[in-house]
Amino acid sequence: MALLEVNQVKKSFGGLEVLKGVSLEIEAGKIIGLVGPNGSGKTTLFNLIFGLFMPNAGHIYFRQKRIEGFPPHQIYALGLAFAFQLPRLFLQLTVLDNLILAAREQVGVQLGGVLFCRRRWQRQEAALAEKAYQILELLEMTSLATNAAQELSGGQRKLLEIGRALMTDPVLVLLDEPAAGVNPVLGQKIYRNMKMLAQRGLSFLVIEHKLEMLFNFAHYIYVMDKGNLITSGEPQEVIRSPLFYSAYLGEEEESDVVCFGSAKY
Ligand SMILES: Nc1ncnc2c1ncn2[C@@H]1O[C@H](COP(=O)(O)OP(=O)(O)O)[C@@H](O)[C@H]1O
Numbered sequence: 478m479a480l481l482e483v484n485q486v487k488k489s490f491g492g493l494e495v496l497k498g499v500s501l502e503i504e505a506g507k508i509i510g511l512v513g514p515n516g517s518g519k520t521t522l523f524n525l526i527f528g529l530f531m532p533n534a535g536h537i538y539f540r541q542k543r544i545e546g547f548p549p550h551q552i553y554a555l556g557l558a559f560a561f562q563l564p565r566l567f568l569q570l571t572v573l574d575n576l577i578l579a580a581r582e583q584v585g586v587q588l589g590g591v592l593f594c595r596r597r598w599q600r601q602e603a604a605l606a607e608k609a610y611q612i613l614e615l616l617e618m619t620s621l622a623t624n625a626a627q628e629l630s631g632g633q634r635k636l637l638e639i640g641r642a643l644m645t646d647p648v649l650v651l652l653d654e655p656a657a658g659v660n661p662v663l664g665q666k667i668y669r670n671m672k673m674l675a676q677r678g679l680s681f682l683v684i685e686h687k688l689e690m691l692f693n694f695a696h697y698i699y700v701m702d703k704g705n706l707i708t709s710g711e712p713q714e715v716i717r718s719p720l721f722y723s724a725y726l727g728e729e730e731e732s733d734v735v736c737f738g739s740a741k742y
């Protein structure tokens with residue numbers, strides 16, 4: 478069974494059916510793209526996977542467990558992390574502290590833990606700092622460890638948000654537009670890091686509007702339009718799909734030449 482399996486999921490808000498029976502699968506070690514025009518239901522699908530909403534129909538399996546209806550903290554504890562489109566950081570704290578605080582099950586957060594398990598708490602703090610430094614190295618941000626998060630650029634904040642997700646030892650990370658508002662060089666770096674982590678077995682489900690960036694790195698793409706999954710495949714297959722073009726262009730027919738990034742297909 479796949480790491481994540483979404484099976485015929487439906488969601489309505491009032492009378493509006495926003496997801497009309499969506500299915501997708503994610504295997505371990507893959508970067509999976511989720512694309513589609515605005516309003517097609519991508520964020521709603523993320524919110525269902527992450528436990529913020531309950532689907533009206535269908536099932537979601539994560540690591541062989543049916544998780545629809547689980548609260549977010551329980552899904553997170555199973556190894557599913559979420560990096561928000563707008564990073565939620567502690568701006569006054571350092572980069573290092575932002576990472577350490579993201580780790581789960583800290584003894585130090587309870588007063589009893591501080592008072593009675595001091596040794597264990599100190600050991601855990603040291604281990605978390607070590608882990609945070611490893612992640613900073615991976616993200617090429619070690620030199621920023623002691624900077625306050627508010628001193629970071631928009632792109633660096635996104636990287637830090639991804640770093641915070643990694644601190645929780647996830648097996649699957651959901652990313653909502655990691656390259657939005659980020660300069661192209663840093664955007665490439667975010668995707669290169671993702672690729673390296675995928676080679677180590679981590680999986681990513683990524684909503685992205687910068688299609689040329691996503692298509693360069695993703696193993697597989699799902700395309701949504703108006704609450705339906707309209708096509709899916711490897712990037713090169715999706716690029717050739719008339720359905721993909723009509724969704725984006727709002728046209729029935731594939732246009733003769735469509736510019737895709739700087740290349741023409
Ligand atoms: N909480 C909500 N209540 C009512 N309508 C919503 C809610 N969330 C999303 N929608 C509607 O669902 C549709 C899909 O939205 P969304 O999932 O954000 O699309 P996307 O992320 O693909 O742009 C939109 O028409 C949006 O207005």
Ligand SMILES: [Mg+2]
Pocket residue numbers: 519520521
């Ligand atoms: Mg959205």
